[in-house]
Amino acid sequence: MAPPAWLPPLNSHENSVIDVLISESPTPDCSQINANDIPSNFYIGLHVYVSFHPEDDVDMKIEFPGLSVRIIKPVNVENPEILVTSLLDIILDEDIIPFQLEDFFYREYNLHGNPSSWFYFSHPNILIEKLKDFILLVHRKPENAGRKLVGVNVEIRRSVTVPKEEFESWVNWYDEQKRVYPDFEEEYMRAISVPRDPDDVLDESVSLMWRRSARRTIVRELESVVVKVDDDGGGDSSEKSCSICLEEFRPRARATRLPCRHVFHEHCIGRWLAGNHVCPLCRRRLPID
Known part of the structure; x- marks a missing residue:
């Protein structure tokens, strides 16, 4: 089958928390990486992860994965200026990290594997400085002197x-x-292990500013219908129940039909359109002009 036509929007919701965790990694996370393929003996193993959680899940134990990208980046640890430039290129690369690294929590595991306390930072430059210092500590660790390949893992989680x-x-x-x-x-x-198209991510960010007004326009222009349920149970199953709440339609109940002809409870599709401009069933985009 083809890759999914729809993936959760990464920048269309305002409420989020970003955690950054840094630790030493003697060997790459990806076992397929060949040390000979990395021009430097030092690398950064970066994992960018975005998950979605319902607003009533205070502890964030229930999640829907939206992005899980892992990459290996070689860095030059012999020249601090070149190292900082490389870190800037990585951290500010929207192809790799498709959201702003501002207002985030930071934790690092020392060279003995013990975690530090969480620290709050508000600018990516602070992360670059912290990452540079940690990389140099790992590089200068006596036990790493004879190793062919040494690295640092950087995990960036956005909830x-x-x-x-x-x-x-x-x-x-x-x-x-x-x-x-x-x-x-x-x-x-x-599909979620591949970096998103930067243009799509930018569109998501821009759309956040006018989604609420556009949603009201869409809802006003949708077709209101009376549901007809066959006694023999025949017909398309998508016309018998609302695919959002999965409850069957009551005979003669009012519902909303989208341009793609899919039908939903009026209150269900209204809530859905508060955060999406596609049909929940077939993912067809709805007109917003």
Whole structure:
């Protein structure tokens, strides 16, 4: 099957928390990496992870994965100026980290593997300075002197809070895709392991500013219909129940039909459109002009 046509928007929700964790890594996370392929004997193993959580999950134990990108970047540790330039290129690369590294929490594991306290920082330059100092500590560690390949792992986690109804809609869509396509779960995980298109990420950020007004326009222009349920149970299953809440339509109930002809409860699609401009079932984009 083709890769999923829809992935969670990374920058369309305001409420999020960013954690940055740094630790020493004697060997690369990815076992397929060949030391001979890295021009320097020192590397950064970067893992950028974005997860989504329903707003009522205070402890953030329930999540929907949106991005999980791992890359290996060689760095020059012999020249501090070149090292800082390399770190700037990595941390500020929107292809790799598709969100602003501002207002984040930082923790590092010392050379004995013990974690520090969490620290709050508000600018990526502070992270670059911290990362530079940690890399030089690892590089100068006596035990690493004879190793062919030494590295530092940098994990950047962004936890995004979304409305409960929207989160449930995503989960319902995901479960439905798994039911229809046996290989969907594998395809989805493969899709979120690839960096997003920077233009798409920028569009998400811009759309956040006018989504609420656009949503009101969309809802006003959608078609209101009366649901007809066949007594014999025939017909398309998508017309018998709302794919957002998964509840069956009551006979003669009012519902909303999208341009793609899919039908949903009025209150369900209204909440969905507060954060999305696509059909929850087929992912067709809705007109917003």
